[in-house]
Amino acid sequence: MSGKKGPYVGVDVGGTKILALVVNGDGEVLGRHKEPTRQNGTPLADQIVAAVDGALNNAALKAKDLAAIGLAVPGVVDSRTGRFVTAPNLVIDDPEVAKRVQERLGIPVAIGNDVNLGTLAEVWLGAGRGFRTVVGVFPGTGIGGGVIVDGRLQTGPEDLGGEVGHMILLVDGPRCGCGSLGCWEALASRKAIEREIHDALARGRHSIISAAAAEGPIKSGALREALEAGDDLVTEIMKRTGHYLAQGILSIRHLLDPELIILGGGLIEACGDFLLPLIEAEVRADKMKGSRDEMKIAVSKLGDDAVALGAAALAAQGDDAHGSVPNLPEDRPLTYPTIENVRFGVAVVDGKELAYDFYLRADGKLGKRKKKPVRAKYGTSHVVDREELEKVCKGEPRVVLIGSGHHDMVRLTDDARHYLDSLGVSWQILPTPEAAQAYNEAGGPKALLMHVTC
Numbered sequence: 001m002s003g004k005k006g007p008y009v010g011v012d013v014g015g016t017k018i019l020a021l022v023v024n025g026d027g028e029v030l031g032r033h034k035e036p037t038r039q040n041g042t043p044l045a046d047q048i049v050a051a052v053d054g055a056l057n058n059a060a061l062k063a064k065d066l067a068a069i070g071l072a073v074p075g076v077v078d079s080r081t082g083r084f085v086t087a088p089n090l091v092i093d094d095p096e097v098a099k100r101v102q103e104r105l106g107i108p109v110a111i112g113n114d115v116n117l118g119t120l121a122e123v124w125l126g127a128g129r130g131f132r133t134v135v136g137v138f139p140g141t142g143i144g145g146g147v148i149v150d151g152r153l154q155t156g157p158e159d160l161g162g163e164v165g166h167m168i169l170l171v172d173g174p175r176c177g178c179g180s181l182g183c184w185e186a187l188a189s190r191k192a193i194e195r196e197i198h199d200a201l202a203r204g205r206h207s208i209i210s211a212a213a214a215e216g217p218i219k220s221g222a223l224r225e226a227l228e229a230g231d232d233l234v235t236e237i238m239k240r241t242g243h244y245l246a247q248g249i250l251s252i253r254h255l256l257d258p259e260l261i262i263l264g265g266g267l268i269e270a271c272g273d274f275l276l277p278l279i280e281a282e283v284r285a286d287k288m289k290g291s292r293d294e295m296k297i298a299v300s301k302l303g304d305d306a307v308a309l310g311a312a313a314l315a316a317q318g319d320d321a322h323g324s325v326p327n328l329p330e331d332r333p334l335t336y337p338t339i340e341n342v343r344f345g346v347a348v349v350d351g352k353e354l355a356y357d358f359y360l361r362a363d364g365k366l367g368k369r370k371k372k373p374v375r376a377k378y379g380t381s382h383v384v385d386r387e388e389l390e391k392v393c394k395g396e397p398r399v400v401l402i403g404s405g406h407h408d409m410v411r412l413t414d415d416a417r418h419y420l421d422s423l424g425v426s427w428q429i430l431p432t433p434e435a436a437q438a439y440n441e442a443g444g445p446k447a448l449l450m451h452v453t454c
């Protein structure tokens, strides 16, 4: 983690409720506040600020005590600008709501997708603890998801990463809420189940669920009751739902080979006892075998707190490692970012533009280079000394590269050279474009310190 060690506030901004948790750097909840979302014209930023205040009161803290705030919203967020793009179940009165909250409270505010962040929290503190490559699948009204590879959320350059519910599992199948045909969500969500029940009742099938179905949305709890009563129609449809869920999980497995699938969401909470054995059996019977059969399937542990905890995790990461799992044990190899492009003043690292000097450590941490200490000592940022390299070399690199700038202006002090020699690492100082190429080509564990200007 970077910067202050907290506390943070994570806010789950949902269509029906806003939950704010005050959380320390270890994920312990110090205070909480929950209130219904008012869709009556009260500005969303006001409601969020009120929820943050309520949680701070509960923790006997003040806003000035906070290191950062994270917001989790049910929709697509532009990770580069923090703007809301879409949120089907929430009235967005202000796409810049994160910025507004930041202005009001004077604290950095990060924002992300709710299910992505719920998955992040499960890997931080819940069912995914200790795992690095995990997919969260949350079937409820729709199917939300989150993908974490090597401890980092995969949101992608278009912020569509982890939208597992819209994988197309039945080409030209039933229409999804997103408009596409045959999405997983259109086959295996609570809404899909509801549609199948209505279709069957219209065809003259009988079921004890017909009374609930006539009243409005069929809740997951009503499905569970029908299953417990042995209702033929609901049992048949839920068996098919288990089959659809298992088939989608197999597709995820074949795409990513994750260590763990975490299942959560309203449908799993209510009907997990029925669905999980079906899913487990079908996944184990996978015809396309790997070298071993170790992928685990687990149920989420954090319940209603997961999303707000994930928002706190996002806040805790700051800009350095947006979307990384805090405190992830570093006991297994990482994959390293790619330097996609370097031009004068800007480097593009895994799609992210960095308009400043930066370092990439062997333990996966990406950080902004602090120029102040060397400027104070040497009157220029064109010097790298031992003290600075000691920070860059945390995490036991075997390869260390230093980008000396586009005009090769950066020099190492003698003690920096002696230090690198003493580590027994393979190290080079090269003009920045060459250093980028050498970094990309090097095998890990590797570290890089990059000067992006002259």
Ligand SMILES: [Zn+2]
Binding pocket: 165, 166, 176, 177, 178, 179, 180, 183, 185
């Ligand atoms: Zn869809």
